[in-house]
Amino acid sequence: MSDEVKDPKDVLICRCEEVTLREIEQAIDEGFDTVNDVKRITRAGMGLCQGRSCSKVIARIIAQRTGKNIEELLQNSYRYPVRPEKFKIFDEEESHE
């Protein structure tokens, strides 16, 4: 596979889950017009970084395509854990008790 992207729609918006601009636009056009909806349909933002890099980009694409307010789109509840946690950390906490 060559690194060069031929069609701009093939550009990866979510690198962790390898979701392209085309897939995201398709979901928006079907009426999934919030960051959370897009995530559920395409898996964008469900990977290792949990949307820390792509959420804003997705919000911007939705705003451009639907005319929605970007600030509203970004009021997106972050879920626990905020960063990936090692299992071991929990175990060690316990053994100190």
Added chain:
Amino acid sequence: MGMSTAYYLTLQGKRVLILEAGIFGAGASGACDDMILFQSKKPGINLELAFESLELYHALNVDLKHDLGFENYGGMVLIKDQKELEIMEEFVQQQRMYGLDVVMLDEKEMRKRQPHISSRFIASTYSPMDAQIDPFHVMYGFFHVAKNLGLEYRKKTPVVGIEKQGNGDFRITTQSGEVFEATQVVNAAGTWAGEIAAMVGENVPITPKRGQIIITEKIPMVGETNLWSAEYLVSKLRPEVKTEISEEHKALGLGFAFTRSFGGNYLIGSTREYAGFDTRTTMEGVNAIVKQAVSYIPLLKDIHFIRAIAGLRPSTPDGKMILGEHPDVPGFYTASGHEGDGISLAPITGKLLSDMMCGAPSDSRLEELSPVRFAVVKGEQVQ
């Protein structure tokens, strides 16, 4: 259940509107494991329908023209002592008589398939039938095809009132004051189905049972199959048998489930808690799941989990779903109460219900699922 029912109804030419209170997959179907699990089911109607649902999933995998993430890793239930072994042997025997392909494995055979599990386990079951499917892709697949057949879908549109009119039709009012009319209404509100039924004066006793799970980063396969522990199953099958479950785990209803998801992340769970309609995860819950996971599969201590989620299983007093028309309110149907089996039973539920609604001859097996069993005689107090 809503999406599945809508799909089968549009196939039969019905005009369907879905009113969804939240976003896509707002309920349990968007916060759960992905198993089409047979081994956990007691022989009876649930197991029978699960077989039929699996057949439908095979067909849907083609008909929906969408990758549903179907996998068939098989499953093993891990056994840690002689007591559990005896109970599981008997249970497996009953399931085999019911046509489930499941066997007992001795310690050596178990470790061949699962080399990384803790030394505490002495034996296991194995079924090649346990399979899985990605709930989001299933909902989306149903949605996509149904939409092309005319389905209308409204998100963020909670239903606040349903009224049966003189002509027999229903008037459905949403939170924003919009009104819709329909000849038939399906109550597929999962954990919240009791509230919808109450709008037409019916009793649908569903209690939310919260399940928390954690999701790991993508990792290579751990052993060949998905895993469960017998501990929780045994405590449900034989409540009288003394187990060494700690009080804390009992309160959380902790039962080990370890399944590989679409994409290579593992889902590890889960709890079964009565916490009202609270869908938050808790430190105690996540902590208990992580500790149990590391003690069962020690190599997990070095991997990361990227997320914790919680969903509400819609549970009924007798462990069976509520499916069918309410005789006192003709045209009003309920399809809810699948507790921990709603993913595996979604296709068959939607299919059976749409058949009922389109006037197919009634299926006598379904009588035991009818809402009639919880109907309150007029004038009596709802328990």
